[in-house]
Amino acid sequence: MNFLQQALSYIFTAANWGGPAGLAARIAEHLQYTVVAVIASVLIAVPIGMIIGHTGRGTFLVVTGVNALRALPTLGVLLLGVLLWGLGLVPPTVALMLLGIPPLLAGTYSGIANVDRAVVDAARSMGMTETRVLLRVEVPNAMPLILGGLRTATLQIVATATVAAYASLGGLGRYLIDGIKVRQFYLALVGALMVTALALILDAALAFAVWASVPGTGRLRRMPQPLLGDEVVLESGARAQSTSVARYERGDPSHTV
Amino acid sequence: MRYLLTHLDDAWALTVIHLRLSLVPIVLGLLIAVPLGAFIQRTTALRRLTTVTASIIFTIPSLALFVVLPLIIPTRILDEANVIVALTLYTTALLVRAVPEALDNVPEPVRDAATAVGYKPLVQMLKVELPLSIPVLVASLRVVAVTNISMVSVGSVIGVGGLGTWFTEGYQSDKSDQIIAGIIAIFVLAIVIDTLIMLGGRLLTPWTRVGVRPKARAAA
Numbered sequence: 001m002n003f004l005q006q007a008l009s010y011i012f013t014a015a016n017w018g019g020p021a022g023l024a025a026r027i028a029e030h031l032q033y034t035v036v037a038v039i040a041s042v043l044i045a046v047p048i049g050m051i052i053g054h055t056g057r058g059t060f061l062v063v064t065g066v067n068a069l070r071a072l073p074t075l076g077v078l079l080l081g082v083l084l085w086g087l088g089l090v091p092p093t094v095a096l097m098l099l100g101i102p103p104l105l106a107g108t109y110s111g112i113a114n115v116d117r118a119v120v121d122a123a124r125s126m127g128m129t130e131t132r133v134l135l136r137v138e139v140p141n142a143m144p145l146i147l148g149g150l151r152t153a154t155l156q157i158v159a160t161a162t163v164a165a166y167a168s169l170g171g172l173g174r175y176l177i178d179g180i181k182v183r184q185f186y187l188a189l190v191g192a193l194m195v196t197a198l199a200l201i202l203d204a205a206l207a208f209a210v211w212a213s214v215p216g217t218g219r220l221r222r223m224p225q226p227l228l229g230d231e232v233v234l235e236s237g238a239r240a241q242s243t244s245v246a247r248y249e250r251g252d253p254s255h256t257v
Numbered sequence: 258m259r260y261l262l263t264h265l266d267d268a269w270a271l272t273v274i275h276l277r278l279s280l281v282p283i284v285l286g287l288l289i290a291v292p293l294g295a296f297i298q299r300t301t302a303l304r305r306l307t308t309v310t311a312s313i314i315f316t317i318p319s320l321a322l323f324v325v326l327p328l329i330i331p332t333r334i335l336d337e338a339n340v341i342v343a344l345t346l347y348t349t350a351l352l353v354r355a356v357p358e359a360l361d362n363v364p365e366p367v368r369d370a371a372t373a374v375g376y377k378p379l380v381q382m383l384k385v386e387l388p389l390s391i392p393v394l395v396a397s398l399r400v401v402a403v404t405n406i407s408m409v410s411v412g413s414v415i416g417v418g419g420l421g422t423w424f425t426e427g428y429q430s431d432k433s434d435q436i437i438a439g440i441i442a443i444f445v446l447a448i449v450i451d452t453l454i455m456l457g458g459r460l461l462t463p464w465t466r467v468g469v470r471p472k473a474r475a476a477a
Contacts, residue, residue, distance in 0.1 A: 003328055070403045071447030073410040075421060076440040079428040083436065159318030166414050167428070176320055180415055189328070192321030199316045 006186035007193060021174075023194065029170035030198065033092045033161040038154050040093055041100030045153075046146065049105045053112025053142070054134045062109045066102040074098055075163050082167040092164045099160055100153040107149020111142025143213040151206035158199050162191070172198070261438035268420075268442055275419035275446065278340050278412065279405040285341075286348025286401070293349075294356025295382055304357055311350040319343060319408050323415050340412045347408075348401050355397035359390035392465060395458030399451050406447045410439070420446070 010016055017023045052058045074095045081091030115138045123137040139146070165173030175191030178184075212219040261268060297303040317325075322343040327333060330342065363386050371385040413421030420442050427435030459466070 067399070067403065067451060068444075068448070070400070071407065071444050071451070073407045073421070073424070073440060073443045075410050075414065076424045076436055076443065079424050080433055080436045080440065083428065083431060083433045155316060159316075159321075160411075162318055162320045163411055163414060166425075173320070176324060177414065180324070185324070188324045192318070192325045195318045195321050196316065199318060200313070203312070203316050 003186045003189050007189040010186065010190050011193065023190075026170060026172050026174055027194065027198065030158070030161055030172045030195070033089075033096065033164055033169075033171055034154065034158045034202075036089060037093050037096035037100055037157050037161070038150070041097045041104055041153055041157075042150065044097070045101045045104035045149075046108050049108025049146075050112055050134060050139065053109045054130070054138060056113065059109075059113075062105060066106050069098050069102050072098050074160055075166070078163060078167055082169075087168060091167065092161065092169060096157045096161060099156040103152035103156070104146075104149040107145045107147075107152070108142065111145030111149075112138050114145070115141045141215050143215060144210050147206065147210045147213050151203065151210060154206060155199060155203050158202055159195065162195055260432070260434040261441060264438070268438075271418065271420045271422065272442065272446060275406070275409055275421075275443070276450075278337065278409045278417070278419055279344065279402070280450075281341055282344035282348050282405060283398070283402055285345045286352050287398075289345075289349045290352035290356055291387070294353050295360065295387065297353075298357040298360045307353055311353050314346055314350040319347070319411055320414065322346070323412060323417070337417055340409065340417050344405050344408060348405065351397060351401050352394075355394060356390070359393035359397075360386055362393050363389045388462070391458060391462050395454060398458075399454050402450050402454055403447045406443060406450060410443055 011023070019025065049062070052062055077098060078091055078095035081094055085091055112134075119141065120133060120137060123133045128136065161171050162173035162176060164171045165177040172191050172195045175194070176188045177191075179186070179188030179191060293307070297307050323339050326339045326342055327336070367385065367389065368381075371381045376385060409417075409419045410421030410424060413419060413425045420439050423435050423439030423442070427433065427439065
């Protein structure tokens, strides 16, 4: 447990947080790799998943594609990328996207494809165009599964961004790799603890997002939205009006029905 | 590609290590997760506790776990055993959530029928419920296997063998050919194991190919 004490005292020493190679800078680098890779994965996986889930065409493509991407080793792709394109944001982003795309694609696809058919048909029969059916009905209903995919993707990416350090890049992996290289194992432990803490915090935040997005619960609407204060007031006023109309209609059923 | 063809002997030796490091954890994980998952399926409190513990374990980055484990268990710091224990933890964490979900998928009438013809709870679990949950279980097993094979290659960063050593060697000697060979070898290995597990699952569940085929659940 001597390592653990050394590692903790390293983390709780303010001097180790500042500077271009301090903990704060490494966390920022780590988050940068993570955010860029997650956004890139979302931009690719979510539209494809939405289209395939909505049309039902190309399901085979999702299953095979997801499996094939999972089978590609991140470390190999990262190192090859560095040799081919040099150091920079491109190699880690491409390598980490391999981890981010499969869960996002699977989540989006199965979320959209599993929306209750009766709901989709109802939307169509009300005269919604296909785009509106997808964006206004299917996507909100699929939100928990899409965000669940985002959660898995983020978790895997933030954990694996550690290997970027092996390719002479930054991030919290620097402590792990350098610590092992110079046999200062408490430094490696600093890296391990920081990455785990970062992953746990991000995961908790996204778990909350999944919980809030469950459709029909109104959890998203009830959340405080300080920036949209005026609109919330407007919207809730409009909603109060519409519910009163609904109550009126329910109380006074027409004779023709 | 040329590198792979000229180093087939190396490739084979490394593949054996790679397979050992990735498949032993799957077997161990199954041996732990199936009894545990079946045990906690009906107890809501235990099930929630297990799910939370499992997701926390899953949050720990693999590279971090490889390094931290020797401080907790009595192994040396750059030992193969660390990788096996770490991957067993991940495999168990993933499967222990999948097993109760797979068991939930067994239709209630089937359970009732088994009870009605006189199966005792334990025998019913072993001979009726677990076999019927194989299709869902196989889906998560495939994800675990492919993920493990990819994860073992990360172990080469801390000096553990397997096909990942071609990545670190190729990177240090600036040979992109060797890295490409490693990617191809690992990719093929993952696809082969994935296919074998899928075929094994089909072989174990002949009834799914008779009459109406139950809708396969997408592995998320």
